[in-house]
Amino acid sequence: MAEKRIKITEEPSNYDRLDEMDTLEIVANINNEDKKIADAVELVLPQVAQVVDETAKRFEKDGRLFYIGAGTSGRLGILDASEIPPTFGMPYDRVIGLIAGGDQAIRKAVEFAEDDSDQAWKDLQEYQVNKNDVLVGIAASGSTPYVLGGIADAKDNGLLTVGITNNPGSPLSEDVDIPIEINVGPEFLTGSTRMKSGTSQKLVLNMISTALMIRVGRVKGNKMVNMQLSNTKLVDRGTRYIMEELGLTYDEAQKMLIKYGSVKLAIDAMK
Template identity: 55%
Template sequence: MSTTETASLFDNLETLSTTQLLAGMNQLDQTVPLAVQKALPQLEALIEATVARLREGGRLFYIGAGTSGRLGILDASECPPTFGVPQGLVVGLIAGGDSAIRKAVENAEDDAEQAWRDLSAHDINAKDVVVGIAASGRTPYVIGGLEQARQHGLTTGCIVCNAGSKVAAAAEFPVEVVTGPEFVTGSTRMKAGTAQKLALNMLSTATMIRLGRVKGNKMVDMQLTNAKLVDRGERMLMDELGIEQDKAAELLQRHGSVRAALAAHNGQ
């Protein structure tokens, strides 16, 4: 039995008070960053491979089912507004298609052929990277997708929460974040989901930094799509250039991004 399916360390949950329930969940959640820490060397190898492929013009694809698939879609959807990359550079695919984002599609994860069909719809090629996300490490949709991708010469990685899984065996660059039993037995949207979110944060953020999408510690390529982000951009320019807000606002409006405004001001 996989460790994510083993019995919870807590029992008789229905008899516990809200205070006790929260304390128990929080106690287990504190173990997740330590599990991620142990997987950092594996994550580093995957990031280095991803950076290399994206520099060659490749793309990053996430494939997963259920919570894992939704986490991949979340991470992919946040890359364009955060780092200013084009739509389609990072793509999240979920078993069952877009309708499965909001509502479970029964048995979709059991089709070992569908992931490659989903990837093929995006004209997948050997420059691309496919990362499978599966807490259990045994999801057929993910295993089949990784196997097909590897056979076609693509770089493959995965994020799983059990050791020695079939998903990890199918990936060239496996990342195994072993989170152990859940508070509610088998509910991998909890600790395992948190671990996957942390790993995905690291994968996409470190990749984008390595690709030059961050300057100093600032998101200079972020899309200025609302008032909060415009204000953030103005403050970046004020801090970087030592100018007043009205001047920063004028620069940002004229040039459309923090990076472009900095380059124009510095005569680049």
């Protein structure tokens, strides 16, 4: 029988005797490994751009963006989705993150939740997904049953499917419409994919959601003109945006912001 190929995410670290290193040596070596991440992400930019453009088309038809994952990957998807409404003023039901094991798994691991290949589609059914939606499966290994099962069911039902993985040639890459394979190499701590793999996933998710929001008109120039005014800092930021755009004093700009409720509406009202 042929020997099973070891996944890149499970390959031994390039470093050994970590427990014998002094602290500065440990953090310096982690930093050396982290320097490789941006270069690995650069290689998948065409695929990331394709995901953004295809998702933007579906957003115009009231489509939504879903992330599914387990463990760190699931948490990263939820983090990205949760930041869209306050940053861009987008409703909470347009970008949605789901994690194996449900919301309780955000803080505490749920044993064997990632091994259920049927649960992701059940979770998605609560949102009445349709062919205008996009499903992004996130799995460093590229073989998480929860993710693979959700992707398979989504594809059968006409959704656009995307896979973010750190193992090129993995089942996830083979199953999706658009694979994003980020090869960051072995982890500093063998198999600890919350490190380089997780960081690379966070970078790609940042790109997807931010570029998508720009494409669908939630940004003007380089400003977050649709952000929610949920604290004093954001009210101050919004006021300064209006000052810069309209040439008003601080007090005048703040009055406009309070009156119209968003930077965009205030600026549009004056033009």
